[in-house]
Amino acid sequence: MKTCDRLRGLRALIPAVLVLVVGLGLVAGPVAAPAWADEAAAPAEPTVDYAEWEKAASAAEDQLENRNISDERLDELRDQLAKWRATLLNAQNVNSTRIATVKEQIAALGPAPEEGKTEAPEIASRRSDLADLLGKLQAPGITAEEAYRRADGLIREIDRTQRERQANELLQLWPAPVNPANWPEAAVGISDTLMRIVDEAREGWQNKDARGVFLSNLPLILGLLVLWAGLTFYARRWIENFVDRMQAGGSEARRRVLSVLASLGQVVVPTAGTVALTVALLNSGLLGEVTRRIAVSLPFLGFTVFVAAWLGGRAFPRQQGEDAALPLPPESRIEGRFMAQMMGLVIAAEFLRSITMDPQSYSEAVTAVASFPILVAGGLVLIRIGRVLRLAREAGSQSYVLRLLSILAKVVTVIGFVGPALAAFGYVAAARAMIFPAIVTLGLITLLLVLQRLLADIWAMVSPSDDAASDRDGLVPVLIGFALTLLAVPVFVLIWGARLADLTEIWTRFREGFQMGETRISPTDFLLFAVIFAIGYMLTRMFQGALKTSILPRTRMDRGGQTALVSGTGYVGIFLSALVAINATGIDLSGLAIVAGALSVGIGFGLQNIVSNFVSGIILLIERPVSEGDWIEVGGVQGIVKSISVRSTRVQTFDRTMVIVPNADLVSQQVKNWTRFGLAGRLIVPVGVAFGSDTRKVEAVLREIAEAQPLVVLNPPPVVVLQGFGADAMMFEIRVILRDVNFSLSVKNEINHQIVKRFEEEGIEIPFAQSDVTLRNADEIVAALAALRMPAPETPIPPVAPVVAEEPKGGRAGAADPA
Numbered sequence: 001m002k003t004c005d006r007l008r009g010l011r012a013l014i015p016a017v018l019v020l021v022v023g024l025g026l027v028a029g030p031v032a033a034p035a036w037a038d039e040a041a042a043p044a045e046p047t048v049d050y051a052e053w054e055k056a057a058s059a060a061e062d063q064l065e066n067r068n069i070s071d072e073r074l075d076e077l078r079d080q081l082a083k084w085r086a087t088l089l090n091a092q093n094v095n096s097t098r099i100a101t102v103k104e105q106i107a108a109l110g111p112a113p114e115e116g117k118t119e120a121p122e123i124a125s126r127r128s129d130l131a132d133l134l135g136k137l138q139a140p141g142i143t144a145e146e147a148y149r150r151a152d153g154l155i156r157e158i159d160r161t162q163r164e165r166q167a168n169e170l171l172q173l174w175p176a177p178v179n180p181a182n183w184p185e186a187a188v189g190i191s192d193t194l195m196r197i198v199d200e201a202r203e204g205w206q207n208k209d210a211r212g213v214f215l216s217n218l219p220l221i222l223g224l225l226v227l228w229a230g231l232t233f234y235a236r237r238w239i240e241n242f243v244d245r246m247q248a249g250g251s252e253a254r255r256r257v258l259s260v261l262a263s264l265g266q267v268v269v270p271t272a273g274t275v276a277l278t279v280a281l282l283n284s285g286l287l288g289e290v291t292r293r294i295a296v297s298l299p300f301l302g303f304t305v306f307v308a309a310w311l312g313g314r315a316f317p318r319q320q321g322e323d324a325a326l327p328l329p330p331e332s333r334i335e336g337r338f339m340a341q342m343m344g345l346v347i348a349a350e351f352l353r354s355i356t357m358d359p360q361s362y363s364e365a366v367t368a369v370a371s372f373p374i375l376v377a378g379g380l381v382l383i384r385i386g387r388v389l390r391l392a393r394e395a396g397s398q399s400y401v402l403r404l405l406s407i408l409a410k411v412v413t414v415i416g417f418v419g420p421a422l423a424a425f426g427y428v429a430a431a432r433a434m435i436f437p438a439i440v441t442l443g444l445i446t447l448l449l450v451l452q453r454l455l456a457d458i459w460a461m462v463s464p465s466d467d468a469a470s471d472r473d474g475l476v477p478v479l480i481g482f483a484l485t486l487l488a489v490p491v492f493v494l495i496w497g498a499r500l501a502d503l504t505e506i507w508t509r510f511r512e513g514f515q516m517g518e519t520r521i522s523p524t525d526f527l528l529f530a531v532i533f534a535i536g537y538m539l540t541r542m543f544q545g546a547l548k549t550s551i552l553p554r555t556r557m558d559r560g561g562q563t564a565l566v567s568g569t570g571y572v573g574i575f576l577s578a579l580v581a582i583n584a585t586g587i588d589l590s591g592l593a594i595v596a597g598a599l600s601v602g603i604g605f606g607l608q609n610i611v612s613n614f615v616s617g618i619i620l621l622i623e624r625p626v627s628e629g630d631w632i633e634v635g636g637v638q639g640i641v642k643s644i645s646v647r648s649t650r651v652q653t654f655d656r657t658m659v660i661v662p663n664a665d666l667v668s669q670q671v672k673n674w675t676r677f678g679l680a681g682r683l684i685v686p687v688g689v690a691f692g693s694d695t696r697k698v699e700a701v702l703r704e705i706a707e708a709q710p711l712v713v714l715n716p717p718p719v720v721v722l723q724g725f726g727a728d729a730m731m732f733e734i735r736v737i738l739r740d741v742n743f744s745l746s747v748k749n750e751i752n753h754q755i756v757k758r759f760e761e762e763g764i765e766i767p768f769a770q771s772d773v774t775l776r777n778a779d780e781i782v783a784a785l786a787a788l789r790m791p792a793p794e795t796p797i798p799p800v801a802p803v804v805a806e807e808p809k810g811g812r813a814g815a816a817d818p819a
Contacts, residue, residue: 048091053084053147060154064161071162078158078501082508085151089512091144095137102134155505162499169429175365176426177372186369189362193290197356200288213285224280231273232302239265253460260454263313267306274302293355301352305344311446312340326392326405336388339381340446343439346378350436368428375423378435382416385409385442408445412438437495444495448488452481529581536577544570563628563644564621571646609664610647616663617646626666626673631742633672635665674741680713681741685751688729690765695722698732701762705754706736711747713737729767 060077063069109127113119119127175182204210214221242262281287281295315326316336328336353374359367389409392402415438423431456477463476490503511522544566552562621644626632630641632651639653649666651659674681689698699720706718718736725731734751738744759766 048087048144048147050143050147053088056080056084057147057150057154064154064157071165074158074162075501078155081151081155081158082504085148085155086508088144088148088151092141092148094140094144096141099134099137099141102130102137106130106134159501159505162501166497170433171427172429174368174426174428176424177368177428178424182365182369185363186366189357189366190370193356196288197290197294200291201286204284204286204288210285213283217283217285221280221284224276224283228273228277228280231276232270235265235269235273239263239269253457253464256457257454257461260314260450260457263310266313267303267310270306271299271303274299290356294352297351297355301348304348304351305341308344308347308443309337309341311443311450312337314450315340315446326389328388328392332388332391335384339385339388342377342381343385343443346374346381347436347439349377350374350432368423368426371428371432372420372423375428375431375435376420378439379416379420382412382419382435382438386413386416408442412442433497437497440495441492444488444491448481448484452477452484455480455484525585529585532581532584533577536580537574540570540573540577543573564624567644568621609662613647613663616667617644617648619667620644620649620663621646625676626671627676630676631674633674634661634669637661679740679742681738681744683734683736683738683741683744683747685734685736685748686723687732687734687755688726688767689732689759690729690767693730693764695730697762698764701758701764702732702734702755705751705758706734708754709736709747709750711738711740711743713739 060081063073063077106127109123109130112127118124177186205214239262242265278295278298281298282292287295316328316333318333318337326336350371353370357367357370362370386409389405389412392405415434419431419435419438422428422434459476459480493503494500511524547569548562548566552565555562557565620626626641626644626649628641628643632638632641634651637651637653637659639651639659642650642652642658644650644663646663648663649661651661653659687698687702689695699722702720703718706712706720707714712718713736716737718734721733721735723731723733736747738747756766758764
């Protein structure tokens with residue numbers, strides 16, 4: 001058994017040893033690094049070909065002077081400059097370790113002498129050598145920083161040029177599509193496009209070689225067409241019926257998850273059918289330039305329409321009892337599904353127009369007239385969707401999501417009116433930039449809603465709860481929705497016209513971090529800080545657990561001291577973890593010293609009470625005048641101390657209420673502690689006996705009762721004192737010392753029971769007050785009763801007599817006030 005105990009003790013010390021080893025390693029690492037760096041050779045630093053960079057930068061500057069440079073060439077230049085900028089940013093840290101070492105060497109020589117004063121020749125020579133070495137070491141970094149600023153400026157110039165072009169394009173005034181003068185030209189352009197498609201098919205059939213390919217691939221083409229028809233028209237209905245069957249059986253969350261996963265077949269299967277159709281058309285050998293572009297785009301067109309229909313089915317389900325994202329009646333759900341399908345058709349129609357009518361091959365008038373019907377259809381769809389969302393807001397509760405839907409409904413309704421109006425006046429590009437992004441945004445919002453509900457249901461399956469309402473409204477589902485929204489922000493930005501280069505630029509700026517003094521802090525530094533601090537925090541908790549459960553229980557330290565030691569270890573461990581993390585990250589906080597000093601003064605005045613309580617908590621943990629489990633009384637509050645933190649102490653009163661006492665009160669006020677230095681305590685039981693009783697006999701009886709209690713200490717013995725004479729009794733007191741004062745109420749109760757029993761046996765009376773009451777207006781009472789037709793009392797009321805106070809047996813009688 002002793003061997004097992006030793007093994008358990010050694011096993012309990014393992015976390016403590018790990019903490020010490022890792023802590024010493026983290027602390028000693030930064031200290032040993034400079035010495036190692038001095039002894040070892042300087043590592044090879046990355047170099048930059050500045051001659052090549054000068055050529056690239058000069059060429060970029062020359063091309064940017066050309067106002068007719070294309071957007072594609074601007075994107076290529078930007079990509080090249082972005083690569084150079086990343087290289088130059090890394091080159092700024094060349095010789096950083098050596099520079100830090102040389103600066104420490106210069107600082108070790110002390111401050112430079114003031115003007116007119118000299119220093120030792122050896123020190124002056126060494127200072128001059130180190131200053132020259134420092135200049136040589138800093139030269140590559142300074143050169144890289146200058147080149148970095150140049151590359152960054154060129155990139156900003158390119159971004160500004162592209163943004164100006166984008167703004168000018170949006171504000172460009174095209175020929176008005178409602179102007180009848182533009183219709184003939186547009187009719188010719190649209191008819192030419194249709195005739196071109198027909199001519200390509202005719203020419204392909206008239207071509208002998210193409211017709212031979214078609215006939216040879218005819219079995220494959222027919223099979224693919226049958227597969228397309230089956231997957232597109234028949235399989236989709238079967239999937240819808242299968243989804244309806246998935247609604248029954250199992251838990252609610254499981255049914256919803258299976259329903260969403262099964263409904264994905266409504267997108268995947270028809271899209272696979274359009275892929276089969278595309279393969280059939282490509283194998284026909286009859287396609288031309290335009291028809292080939294259409295055939296290749298069929299999967300995307302079909303996918304757009306099928307996704308829109310699927311999102312409409314999830315947001316506006318067909319079955320009334322099915323879980324719906326929006327509280328709508330059946331007729332509004334039908335309209336919602338139809339409008340969702342129309343949104344997909346509008347996006348597909350615009351994409352089909354763009355691939356068949358190249359803007360470079362058609363005039364602005366033709367493009368404007370051809371785009372106008374699609375824009376009008378998109379505007380009408382947005383107006384109707386806005387109406388559906390407004391109905392959902394009116395039919396639902398006052399939740400935050402539905403309030404956002406109300407705002408969204410107003411926005412899409414305004415876009416639905418303004419977009420076609422702008423297109424009618426000739427601002428076709430601006431109308432496109434409003435209507436189509438609005439439609440895609442609605443689709444993305446619906447997709448996020450479906451994903452959030454799906455992940456919430458999966459979480460409910462993994463971690464089921466008794467409250468079904470919390471499956472989607474709990475903390476985890478809300479955090480999932482918040483994370484999805486954050487991830488979707490870049491997609492929203494791209495939808496509304498931002499370039500991918502803008503997002504990469506923001507990400508590059510984020511990765512570069514910011515400059516603090518002579519130190520650049522980047523997200524990598526924050527990540528390193530978080531990892532090191534997390535490791536230190538976990539090791540601290542492990543060490544605390546080892547102290548609390550394995551080490552301190554084997555010592556003679558009381559429970560309050562153990563708690564104080566564990567709490568102090570936690571605070572010290574967290575402080576050291578933060579200190580080691582800052583040191584390992586290389587963050588220089590010297591530049592913040594002045595600001596931190598000013599803030600500390602302001603915080604000291606503004607948070608004076610909190611700081612006072614914090615300091616008092618530390619004092620309590622060190623001096624331990626009060627410990628957990630003590631029975632204390634402070635400020636009129638009496639109870640058991642449950643916990644002591646750095647700001648306050650929780651005291652549980654005897655009526656089971658929890659009182660939060662600021663630590664400053666425990667330090668500055670008088671505190672009565674019954675159990676701090678021992679459980680023994682005095683109990684006083686007052687006893688009253690009637691006048692005329694034998695006081696010696698009463699004293700002996702009370703002493704016997706006190707000595708008979710098992711918790712009463714006999715050394716010193718109990719004391720019975722005739723305390724004084726009251727109005728109705730002679731007052732005795734039983735004063736005893738209890739081994740455990742926590743049982744004082746139980747002991748007092750038992751003593752009182754024994755007093756009643758023994759006094760009855762010994763014939764000792766316990767006094768009680770009596771009073772005789774005499775009515776002076778008896779005649780008036782009789783007259784009043786007669787007036788109320790109540791029978792008068794048979795026994796006449798005696799006449800009024802003076803009030804006489806009699807001494808009752810065993811006590812005194814007092815006269816009451818006259819009525």
